[in-house]
Amino acid sequence: MRLEPVVGDDPREILRALRSAIHGAGPALGLGMVRAMPESVRAGTAVVVTTSGSTGVPKSVVLSRDALTASALATAARIGEGAWLLALPASYVAGLQVLVRAIVADREPAILSGSFTPQAFAAAALTMASSEGGIRVPTYTSLVPAQLARLLDAADEDSGVATALRSFETILVGGQALPPVLLERAQALGARIVRTYGSTETSGGCVYDGRPLDGVGVRLVDGEVQLSGPTLADGYLGEPELTDAVFLRDGVGRRWYRTGDAGLIEDGVLRVRGRIDNVIVTGGINVSLDRVERIVRSVPGLSGAVVIGVPDDKWGEASVVVATRGEALRRSESVQLEEARAAVADEIGPHARPARLVLVDELATLPSGKPDREAIRRAVAALR
Structure with missing residues (x-):
């Protein structure tokens, strides 16, 4: 069965193509595709939706x-x-x-x-x-x-x-x-x-x-x-x-x-x-905190920062950057937050931008020396 990518997000165009796909007369729709896909899919497929998925990494879901x-x-x-x-x-x-x-x-x-x-x-x-x-x-x-x-x-x-x-x-x-x-x-x-x-x-x-x-x-x-x-979907296209x-x-x-x-x-x-993995859902979009943290740590003065998720009344969940004062004060707090937000928006998108930067004297750690993310999350929640 032929797979036809739909360019853009025109709901009327999608409706016309979807009606044909649902009734079995037309090709399957490819929505949100971010990479080259096969020209055909299995019979009975109606739509392939590319989504951020539970990991924040795009996957193409096959829906019959x-x-x-x-x-x-x-x-x-x-x-x-x-x-x-x-x-x-x-x-x-x-x-x-x-x-x-x-x-x-x-x-x-x-x-x-x-x-x-x-x-x-x-x-x-x-x-x-x-x-x-x-x-x-x-x-x-x-x-x-x-x-x-x-x-x-x-x-x-x-x-x-x-x-x-x-x-x-x-x-x-x-x-x-x-x-x-x-x-x-x-x-x-x-x-x-x-x-x-x-x-x-x-x-x-x-x-x-x-x-x-x-x-x-x-x-x-x-x-x-x-x-x-x-x-249930049939699975992930090509994976x-x-x-x-x-x-x-x-x-x-x-x-x-x-x-x-x-x-x-x-x-x-x-x-x-909540999530078993380190992902939040903000504004209906899955965002990998691991990806956000990796980008934030590339910003000068935030190389040891930790990114955690917190409840947000408007978006459901939001991310917060937590860093130590000794490192972060090399530049102003507001400048660092804006640089971090810009870096995240550039690589992932504006929906993934951290909402806040919180400075602490030291980050809580586990016996292994890794950040104690749950303790850090509780500390940030107590500040609200």
């Missing part, structure tokens, strides 16, 4: 028509059917799934054009009102926490934004953990929020408010969350060894995806406790 459709149908079974508003990039799996759900429901999605703003979101949402046989058609959308935060801030002053948020039957929020204070604000406003958990490898969110969608399995192995079911390492088969042949997340299950509800 069956997996994407199974995800859309399971979502409809859980929250209901209706019309969808696309407010996320269509090349991002959560945005892509909004389009898939619209295609499966045989409805034209509303599309937020241009940059995301609360006013544009409200205008798009309020034009979706429609009815069939005198019955209102429910509306749905999908957001990341940073978008929800902007909408809630705007709703304090703009009644139109508040009305728009309340107009949706359900707003799916995923991509990263939703801070409890943000959820409480949304609920107090009357917005109906469902927290989703999943990844590109699971065709987007497959666990809603801690409970898996129909057909999805959840288990913990050595504290790691693993997922199974019809929404069979990585595919075999991440997608496992149990004794009865069932495939499981290793998420790399730590979690626990209480009364049948999954609670994710």
Whole structure:
């Protein structure tokens, strides 16, 4: 089957190509590709999405028509059917799934054009009102926490934004953990929020408010969350060894995806406790703290710095550079932070820039002499 890269992020172009791929008439789509890829993929493939993955290093995830459709149908079974508003990039799996759900429901999605703003979101949402046989058609959308935060801030002053948020039957929020204070604000406003958990490898969110969608399995192995079911990706394009390492088969042949997340299950509800590896999710994008630290240490005066992740009310998580005063004071603190941010933005992207620089007398270490990252993280958290 032919693989056709999609240049750019035009949602209408992606929708046209995706509709053909889902129905089996057209080539598979290649979204976000950063390197040369094979000209063909296995039959049944709908989309190949290049993602930062759990390591912050790009991987190309192969998603079949069956997996994407199974995800859309399971979502409809859980929250209901209706019309969808696309407010996320269509090349991002959560945005892509909004389009898939619209295609499966045989409805034209509303599309937020241009940059995301609360006013544009409200205008798009309020034009979706429609009815069939005198019955209102429910509306749905999908957001990341940073978008929800902007909408809630705007709703304090703009009644139109508040009305728009309340107009949706359900707003799916995923991509990263939703801070409890943000959820409480949304609920107090009357917005109906469902927290989703999943990844590109699971065709987007497959666990809603801690409970898996129909057909999805959840288990913990050595504290790691693993997922199974019809929404799983086929694997990583051109990387069979990585595919075999991440997608496992149990004794009865069932495939499981290793998420790399730590979690626990209480009364049948999954609670994710963060990454097992040294990765944060900021604004819905995975960022390897190891990569950020390597770059930061190239900045004069920060060669011994440690980069840790901390909770962030706006972005979910953010990175903080921690360095000793003796080394860092060779130049001003503000200059060093800006140089570190510029270096990280240049190599990884602006989303990965450290939020703060914290100076300490000495860095906590383990008996081995390595930085005690957990102790450093606790010390920084105590400063908030």
